[in-house]
Amino acid sequence: MHDAMYDAPNDAMHDAKHDHRSLGRELDLFDTDPLIGAGLPYWLPAGATVRHALEEYVRDIERRAGYQHVYSPVLGKRELYEISGHWAHYRDDMYPPIDVGGEQAVLRPSLCPHHALIYRSRSRSYRELPLRMAELGGMYRSELSGVLGGLTRVRAIQLNDAHVFCAPEQVADEVRGALDLIGRAYAALGITPARYRLSLPGAGQKYAAAPEPWRRATGLLVEALERSGIAYEAEPGEAAFYGPKIDVQIADAAGREATLSTVQVDFHQPERFDLRYVGADGAKHRPVMVHRSVIGSVERAVAHLIEVHGGAFPGWLAPVQLVVLPVTDAEVDRAREVARQCLERGLRAEVAEPDRGTLGARVRQARLVPYQVVIGASEAAAGQLAVRLRDGRRFAAQPVDAVLDRVVAAVAARGAELWPA
Numbered sequence: 001m002h003d004a005m006y007d008a009p010n011d012a013m014h015d016a017k018h019d020h021r022s023l024g025r026e027l028d029l030f031d032t033d034p035l036i037g038a039g040l041p042y043w044l045p046a047g048a049t050v051r052h053a054l055e056e057y058v059r060d061i062e063r064r065a066g067y068q069h070v071y072s073p074v075l076g077k078r079e080l081y082e083i084s085g086h087w088a089h090y091r092d093d094m095y096p097p098i099d100v101g102g103e104q105a106v107l108r109p110s111l112c113p114h115h116a117l118i119y120r121s122r123s124r125s126y127r128e129l130p131l132r133m134a135e136l137g138g139m140y141r142s143e144l145s146g147v148l149g150g151l152t153r154v155r156a157i158q159l160n161d162a163h164v165f166c167a168p169e170q171v172a173d174e175v176r177g178a179l180d181l182i183g184r185a186y187a188a189l190g191i192t193p194a195r196y197r198l199s200l201p202g203a204g205q206k207y208a209a210a211p212e213p214w215r216r217a218t219g220l221l222v223e224a225l226e227r228s229g230i231a232y233e234a235e236p237g238e239a240a241f242y243g244p245k246i247d248v249q250i251a252d253a254a255g256r257e258a259t260l261s262t263v264q265v266d267f268h269q270p271e272r273f274d275l276r277y278v279g280a281d282g283a284k285h286r287p288v289m290v291h292r293s294v295i296g297s298v299e300r301a302v303a304h305l306i307e308v309h310g311g312a313f314p315g316w317l318a319p320v321q322l323v324v325l326p327v328t329d330a331e332v333d334r335a336r337e338v339a340r341q342c343l344e345r346g347l348r349a350e351v352a353e354p355d356r357g358t359l360g361a362r363v364r365q366a367r368l369v370p371y372q373v374v375i376g377a378s379e380a381a382a383g384q385l386a387v388r389l390r391d392g393r394r395f396a397a398q399p400v401d402a403v404l405d406r407v408v409a410a411v412a413a414r415g416a417e418l419w420p421a
Contacts, residue, residue: 197247
């Protein structure tokens with residue numbers, strides 16, 4: 001469970017020019033409606049495209065890192081959350097139970113209890129460990145109206161979540177692996193962490209488990225941070241109720257800080273759910289759960305990306321990756337054919353036809369599109385495209401296939417460079 005990801009950012013004046021709420025509406029990425037409800041934004045086609053590209057990217061890097069993906073229901077019996085400890089420690093942030101067939105069901109505030117049950121659904125051997133289980137799943141938090149805002153703090157959350165079930169001696173390596181995955185994703189997305197926070201328990205009754213598991217879990221996180229060469233700040237009172245965690249903090253243009261990604265070590269829930277694996281000695285042993293989220297909630301991740309890039313997303317993430325600009329009506333059919341070729345190659349392309357204005361006006365309208373290709377009479381006759389990049393660079397006319405090959409390769413690389421050398 002990654003509860004700190006929904007902590008309210010620090011109070012500060014937010015620069016409207018960088019505010020994802022105004023940018024998101026201006027760029028037709030998302031919106032809200034009072035009939036749907038506060039904290040329940042809907043995604044428009046352009047925003048849904050960004051979200052889909054982001055989700056597919058995360059699933060891909062998780063698969064390559066040895067994760068297996070699952071789906072689990074957004075509802076669970078109240079008893080499930082009583083066992084996990086959420087009902088005792090997190091009830092104020094959960095929706096009230098729903099009476100269903102004489103039983104009480106709850107909209108889940110977290111995915112980890114479901115994953116624990118999937119793990120224990122059959123006997124497990126030490127040979128299966130570490131077992132890395134991932135899901136992009138929905139969960140729900142009963143947030144107060146006063147803290148809701150845009151995509152950063154919502155009531156229905158799509159979480160990039162994963163749980164690694166491993167032997168105690170595997171924990172430090174799994175934490176390091178998760179930190180590496182987070183670092184690689186941030187590089188591809190153009191995100192710079194503000195800091196790494198080691199979130200520790202504070203005073204009060206908020207935290208579960210005896211002191212010894214907390215000490216062991218904290219030691220493993222510190223070991224992973226230090227072996228990874230990552231500077232961090234320890235902060236009491238920010239731990240999850242069941243264990244300490246590493247929070248990767250981000251900051252917006254106004255300096256307001258929030259948590260995006262987390263890595264947590266949990267001895268508590270494996271005990272609560274009586275999770276076991278058969279060791280090499282033939283005896284039953286208790287696994288450790290490493291909770292891990294690469295990009296946190298999709299909503300908060302997209303909000304941050306909107307603000308970081310001002311809507312000019314990396315080429316692989318842009319809603320429209322390439323716009324075809326016929327100079328006159330005579331080149332429209334050729335432009336449509338180029339757009340069709342783009343779609344066949346997996347690129348998101350559209351044609352900005354002359355009825356939208358002068359060529360200069362259409363270029364300005366497409367200022368956030370990474371690739372702009374112009375077709376005049378000479379280009380149409382020669383089967384070529386004149387290329388303009390979003391950053392202002394221009395290239396001489398080249399054959400259509402050569403241009404599209406270059407763009408496809410740049411997009412597939414999922415990097416920041418629009419035109420790699």
